[in-house]
Each structure stands twice: as C-alpha cells, then as structure tokens.
Amino acid sequence: MVSQLLAQTIVNGINVGAIYGLAAVGLSLTFGVMKILNIAHGEFLMLGGYVAFWLLTLWGLDPFWCLPLVAVALFVIGAISYKLLFAGIARFHEEIRVKNSLLIGFGLFLVFPQIARLLWTGDIRAITPSYSGTSFPFLSVHVGYVPLGGLLISVTSILAVHLFLTRTYWGKAVRGTSENWKAAKLMGINVDRTYFLMFSLGSALAGLAGVLVGLTQAVSPDVGMEWTLKALIVVVLAGIGSVGGAFLSGLILGVLEAIGAIFMGPYAVALGLVIFLLILMLRPQGLFGKA
C-alpha cells in the first residue's frame, strides 16, 4: 500500500514537474541570453491558458491540437511586449537592464490580469476536453491521459529548444550572444534581432506551459505570480544556461512537492522556497550551471 502510494505520488509529481520545467525554460532563456528577468513570465503563461480555453469553448478545438496556435499567439504577444517595452532597455548595461526589466515586468504583472478579467471574468477556468480525468492503469499506478500528454509535450518542447540551441546556426548564435554580445556583433550576428526572437520564444514556451496548466489544473487571472515563482525557483535550482538542467530541476521540484504534500499538506508549497534559499546559500550557480 505504502509503496503504491509513493509510486502514484512520484508519477503525479513528475507530471506537475514537467510543467514546472517547461515554464522555467522560457524564463531561463530570456534571463540567460539577454539578462532580462521577466517577472511577468507567469502572466504570459496565464494568457496561454486562456487562449487555449477560448479555442476549446468557442471553436471546440482540442487543446492538444491547438498548442501550435497558442505558441504562435503568445509568440506574437511576446514580440509586441518586447518591441514596445523591453527593447528600450536592451542597450543599457547589464545591471541596469535587469533592474529596469523588473519594473517593466511588474507593470505587466499589474496590467495583464486586469485584461484577463475583462475578457474572461475572474472565474477559475479549466480546460476540459471530453477525455480529461480518464486514466489507464500502469503497473500499480494510474496514469492520466491528459497529464501523460502534458509530459510528452513538455519533453518534446524542451528537446526541441535544446536541439535548436546546440545544432542550428541560429541556436549557436543565441548561445554566442548570451556569452559575449559584443563579440557576437563582431561575428555579424544581429544581436537586437536575437534578443527579440528569444524573448518571443520565451513567451511562446510560457504559453505552451499555460495550456498544460489549464488542462491539469486551472487558470485564473491571478495565477501568474505563482507560476513566475515556480519558474524562478526552478531556474535558480538548475542554474542559468542549462535547458536540460531546467527540465530536470522542474521534475525534482515537482516530485519533492508531491512527496512533501503527504507529510506537510498545504505547507509543501513552502518546500520550493526553502530549496530556493538553500541553493542560493550553498550552490549559487545551481545544480547544472557553470561556476
């Protein structure tokens, strides 16, 4: 019985953790590449959840099939936000850039939930296709179709980002830019455009995570900050610049929280914050980051 409970808890933790990982990768990219800490990352995630909610309720589109549409929509929203708000601070020195990006992100954190309230009211919405809640038995545990689908989507997206960064010319240019933007310019890389694309991509990844949040949990206009915090914890746990590390750290956090919930109940949420502090004190470069 106990082993079965533990196994089920770990499976649930992995499902949640995969979303943590996906939410964190976008944040890690924008912070790692352009030293912009977008604390409105969770708001982009929230918008992604609502876009999928709309697509399902208005047009009956299956949430899994509309993932590419959500990604495109959030890419555009991210692109507009970047051009209007963040691009202006890109020319500043890194430290000033981080500080100003916090202010802009905080502004978006105030504005986006209000827009969401206008469009979708303050109700908590879940994305519920016909097959949500169904599961199949696997060994001694139950595996839900929706969480399994979410896990596959997370793994695929993160693998795609990883391959993009390590195998393609553009991805290498992104890594070069994050290491030394001045040298990147001297190589003929358009650094401004790289920043623009990476911010938009980060927003698109947040949108994908938002769909999974809507499917497995629920979205409300104020859900953003919670997810920004989760993503931030995962980024700190993983260290900057490691896409695979961010995903693994997401899984670690998800499983720890799930197991913690057995013993600590609702206080398990604090586990993430404890990890956050411990990592900053003991291993500030993160588990997978370079010193």
Add this chain to the structure above:
Amino acid sequence: MQTANLVLEVENIDVYHGDIQALWQVSLQVGDGELVSLIGANGAGKTTLVETIAGLLSPASGTIRFQGVRLDLEPAHKVVERGICLIPEDKGIFRGMSVMENLELGAFTPQSRKAKEETFKLVYGLFPILETRKAQIAGTLSGGEQQMLAIGRALMSKPKLLMCDEPSLGLAPLVVKNIFKVIQQINQSGVGVLLVEQNVRAALGLANTAYVIENGRVAGHGLAKNLLDDERVINAYLGTA
C-alpha cells in the same frame, strides 16, 4: 592620392564616450592589401578608433568608407558583411563553447557560411592546434591558443580587412613572434590589416604605413620605416637606446 586603390577611408571623425570626446578629427587610410599599424600610448584612442570602424561605436561627425561605400551609419553586423572583421582586445572568445563552434560562428554571415568548409581547411592549415583541439571548450585554451582561435575565427568571416587590437597582449614572447608571423602571412594572401600594437618596434617592422595616435588625434603618419627613424617616435615609444 591614388583613390582607386584605397579600401578604407576614415575622414575627420569625432567620437564620444558619453560626454567625453575620445577622438578628434581623425583621418586614416588603408590601401588594398596593405598592412597599416596604429601606434600610441594607452588611452590614446586606438581601440576607440577600430571599434568605431567596426560599427560598435558611431562617430558624431565625419565619414567612414569601405570600398567606396559609407559604413559609419551601419550597425556592426552589417560592417562584418561588408568584409571588415575586428579581433577585439579581450579576444572576445565564446568561452563556454567549443573551438569548432567558435569557428562556425566566425562564418555567420551568409556569404562566408557558403565557403565554410574551404575556410575551415585554411584556418586549420594556419593553426593545426585548433584542429586537434576542435572539441575542446574554448575557455580552457591557453592565452596563445585563444589568440590563434580569435584570429582563426576572424578569418572564417573571409574578411577583406582584418583589424587586430593588441594581439600580443599578455602573451609570451615566442608566441607573439608566431602570431605576428601569421598576421604577416594573412596580409601576404591579400587581406588588408589594420594592426593596433603597443609593441611599437614590431608593429613598425611589419607595416607598410603607420599612424601615431596621441590624445585622440593623429599626431603623425607615414611610411613605417621612416617612422622607425623619426626622432619623436624614438623618444616617445622606442626609448633612446
């Protein structure tokens, strides 16, 4: 003045770092396939000048032309596409990436990417050590190897004009000799070189012509071998031995 042969023409540029003026009415010319040295004390404005040509800084006034095309309004990544490549003073190595990836990024511009395979051979021919270390993370190379990588990476962009900012900085004398030899070889293959150097004797020995920069102004220029005998240059930079 044989304008037809001139590749790079810098005319009366003023450059500011914020409110502070760093260059005053600087003019400079590099001919086709020429090796030009830029000498002067620390803080004289040599780095500012090459960074302005590379497009990292923009002049407040004056013009920069390359093969007759105005460059001073272009961003840095466009300047590279025109065929000017700067190796910065800190070498600008992508330290967390492999040697191979560094070289690949050197050939980022569309026209150089097409010729990538060929240029790889050329660079590995000049620096065999880079081929044996191609999978190594660049930050773990020695100082001399990093300078070789920086030069090799610059060559990957197939430059018509190569600007080297203090390539000898912090390197052992034997390595410096080797680096200078390679720069000379590159120049003899038809690439124009603008060399910024503290090592004045070596810089003048390599160059056809040279410019002396003092306090952000061109204090003198001429044939390098004449400057070697110039009393002011000897007193200021070579010492009276």
